[in-house]
Amino acid sequence: MTMEMFILDETSTGEVDRREKVVAALTDSVRDLVDATIRSTVDDDEILAVREEVDALVSRLRAAQLAGPAGVRYNAEGRSWNWGNAVVGQHNALAPPLEIVHDGPGSARADVVLGAAYEGPPGMVHGGVAALLLDQIMGETASGFKRLTMTGTLSLRYRRGTPLGPVRIEGRIASESGRKITVQAHLAGPDGEPTVEATGLFIIPSWAPVDESDRTWARFAEG
């Protein structure tokens, strides 16, 4: 991976904001479709009929497509967009509807409601989903909108099951040494008691810009 993999795009910020909103609404509907598919008990004929309609909708969307994944794009105004990201991608229905809040230097948190699509043990959040959410929030905590970081190592302790429903994730920088940033985080259910605890080492890649005043970093981190 190199900096060249981030795509400079000439689309104006106004147009990016407009398009993001339009497709994000569709993304919400697709999330609803996923949940409805999991939980539907309608009869087989109805399932087959719905399948035909969904296939027709997929064909309409495929009428004009990117050649590959959405990637991370940014424009000259400093707006970045990361629409396919598995955790925060505004156009990715697999991503939980999650908004990460940076409430101070070296810390970040997010609240999200995890439904049937994120189940592992019965009624509980899948362990891999917990790791996915923690990885992203810890990465953003390390990045802090001022530098590019990648996960080096991630260690999780699953203390007890996390019930599906409202979940809060919080991360904070524990220490820094050169290009290595250690982040601690946890995920908790509605009672606020941590169910998963995490420690991660996030690394500023050797190929990343070294000047922290370089706004290029912020563009990627804000994606």
Ligand SMILES: CCCCCCCCCC(=O)SCCNC(=O)CCNC(=O)[C@H](O)C(C)(C)COP(=O)(O)OP(=O)(O)OC[C@H]1O[C@@H](n2cnc3c(N)ncnc32)[C@H](O)[C@@H]1OP(=O)(O)O
């Ligand atoms: C965009 C901003 C927003 C942030 C949100 C992102 C959230 C999502 C986070 C992810 O999921 S990132 C995807 C998962 N991670 C990866 O795919 C990383 C794959 N690994 C790499 O690309 C490189 O190995 C890595 C950039 C992590 C390090 O490559 P470098 O060439 O910069 O490392 P280098 O060899 O120069 O080593 C620097 C130091 O880090 C240490 N190190 C390197 N890789 C390590 C590792 N994996 N674990 C622990 N330590 C590691 C290495 O020993 C050394 O320590 P010392 O300085 O003490 O000698």
